[in-house]
């Protein structure tokens with residue numbers, strides 16, 4: 001019984017090793033070099049796709065590996081732990097691939113999933129809006145029926161990887177003919193559509209993946225751009241948001257592993273007091289040990305969330321995906337901070353590649369859902385406290 005609960009299947013362990021080897025052959029140096037040159041990580045992305053790693057959780061009949069979100073999270077964690085995280089895995093295969101696989105028509109699956117799985121077709125995901133922010137219920141991007149399809153108008157912000165994407169899965173609202181209320185609906189919008197404009201947002205950390213403001217100005221899409229049922233928009237959206245949180249956690253956990261490994265190696269080797277390395281001193285060893293404990297805690301939460309999701313328990317997965325994302329976000333911030341501090345002055349030198357990570361790790365506290373919104377969720381849903389917002 002213990003084995004079933006706490007040991008990953010052999011296939012996943014082998015998958016982890018294979019991904020670590022491939023991503024490690026590119027390494028953190030590759031990511032840093034691409035970011036500094038303002039270039040993308042297409043080569044690594046395509047390589048991961050070719051080996052079946054990007055599509056590991058997508059259906060086999062459409063070119064995927066037929067595994068679960070636990071497998072996809074293992075891929076992202078290992079890539080990040082090797083110093084080569086791929087942020088767009090959170091959106092393209094995990095959110096968009098999952099939503100289309102679960103709610104798309106056969107034609108939509110056949111059209112989009114093979115490319116998402118092998119990395120030749122990338123789909124970004126757009127829900128955040130400037131005036132809605134954490135309150136997604138306030139989004140105003142609207143889809144209206146228009147001849148043989150729909151016309152979309154609105155604005156999105158902080159959308160990752162639009163320059164690398166062939167299309168964006170846009171969360172918009174439609175007028176409900178029965179109630180008059182607006183309800184969410186998901187549309188696949190090609191990035192070369194007339195009326196679709198993307199502007200880069202300058203960010204204070206260097207990463208190959210860029211962030212964008214999107215402007216949708218009378219963008220026409222055909223009827224089959226609508227993914228899923230108009231009447232089940234919220235349920236479809238949540239089907240994508242649990243994988244998003246599980247993958248966000250995997251991203252942060254992998255980054256924390258990378259930072260911890262580097263810090264431990266440095267603490268064992270750096271010697272400034274006679275012949276004892278700095279790791280001998282508890283002032284250095286204890287923060288590292290604390291990060292290790294926090295890492296194992298976050299991993300357990302993430303694995304439980306993924307196991308619940310893969311078992312079809314969306315509600316249970318929702319609670320644990322939120323808690324895993326919270327724990328992993330805190331972990332990545334603490335791990336990068338401790339790693340920088342363990343390196344002393346070298347921690348902020350470009351050569352060691354940790355200073356930039358200190359800022360990048362904070363993303364795990366903000367996106368895809370902020371720390372405070374998770375605490376609101378846990379207070380209300382797990383503890384039964386009154387709604388605060």
Ligand SMILES: Cc1cc2nc3c(=O)[nH]c(=O)nc-3n(C[C@H](O)[C@H](O)[C@H](O)COP(=O)(O)OP(=O)(O)OC[C@H]3O[C@@H](n4cnc5c(N)ncnc54)[C@H](O)[C@@H]3O)c2cc1C
Nearest residue numbers: 125126127128133134158159160366367368369370372389
């Ligand atoms: C690098 C990056 C990549 C991103 N990629 C994507 C993407 O690909 N697609 C996409 O759709 N979005 C993306 N986002 C957007 C991200 O999901 C949002 O930034 C996040 O949900 C927070 O929204 P906000 O920035 O509008 O903050 P706000 O909602 O303005 O919140 C500001 C602060 O107030 C706090 N706050 C807000 N409401 C409450 C409350 N009720 N109680 C307590 N505290 C509260 C928040 O926790 C936060 O600390 C990305 C963001 C970043 C930074």
